[in-house]
Amino acid sequence: MPFYEWSESMSVGVPLIDSDHRALIDLINRLHDALEYGAGPSDMDQVFQSLVAYIEFHFAREEAVLAACGYPSLAEHRAEHDRFTADMRYTRDRYFSGGEAGLGPHLLAFLKDWLNNHILVEDMAYRPFLEGNAEVERAALRFGPGLSDPDPTPPPPRPAGP
Ligand SMILES: [Fe+2]
Numbered sequence: 029m030p031f032y033e034w035s036e037s038m039s040v041g042v043p044l045i046d047s048d049h050r051a052l053i054d055l056i057n058r059l060h061d062a063l064e065y066g067a068g069p070s071d072m073d074q075v076f077q078s079l080v081a082y083i084e085f086h087f088a089r090e091e092a093v094l095a096a097c098g099y100p101s102l103a104e105h106r107a108e109h110d111r112f113t114a115d116m117r118y119t120r121d122r123y124f125s126g127g128e129a130g131l132g133p134h135l136l137a138f139l140k141d142w143l144n145n146h147i148l149v150e151d152m153a154y155r156p157f158l159e160g161n162a163e164v165e166r167a168a169l170r171f172g173p174g175l176s177d178p179d180p181t182p183p184p185p186r187p188a189g190p
Contacts (some may be wrong), residue, residue: 031060032140039145039154044168048086049147055079056139063132072132073124079118084138087113089171090151096167099157108150112142114181 034050059075067075087109094102116139123135158164 030057031136032056033142035089036100038105041159042164042168044173045090045093048089050087051082052143053077055082056136056143060136063136065113069124071090076120083113085171089168092170093158093164094154095159097157105154108146
């Protein structure tokens with residue numbers, strides 16, 4: 029059984045955003061497996077960097093979709109993304125630079141808990157604003173297709189804003 033599983037209850041009603049969320053969950057599972065099978069810090073870091081790159085790509089897509097829909101809480105949502113990115117980098121630096129072995133499980137728990145809570149609470153809050161809005165699909169597609177089975181290749185660079 030995977031460390032972290034996506035379920036229909038996590039769907040925000042936008043296939044490309046759901047697809048991103050699945051990809052992030054896959055990468056967290058990959059990080060978990062790397063830790064479980066005793067991968068060294070450099071292998072762990074490689075997976076982690078793929079996760080960071082995908083998170084940044086996903087946040088950019090999601091924020092563009094929310095902007096296209098005139099989501100009223102976009103500023104707060106963006107601030108939450110920024111806070112998470114900063115926390116993630118801080119935790120990552122403690123693990124990879126400080127060599128604190130005990131932080132591996134802590135890092136995984138932090139990533140899983142944050143993403144789970146974010147999807148089910150903050151992301152779910154925008155769902156009613158996106159439903160039936162013709163701009164959603166168009167804005168999401170500007171960032172390319174989602175990756176349902178991400179590989180270690182970094183995702184495409186973050187596109188320029190609207
Ligand atoms: Fe979000």
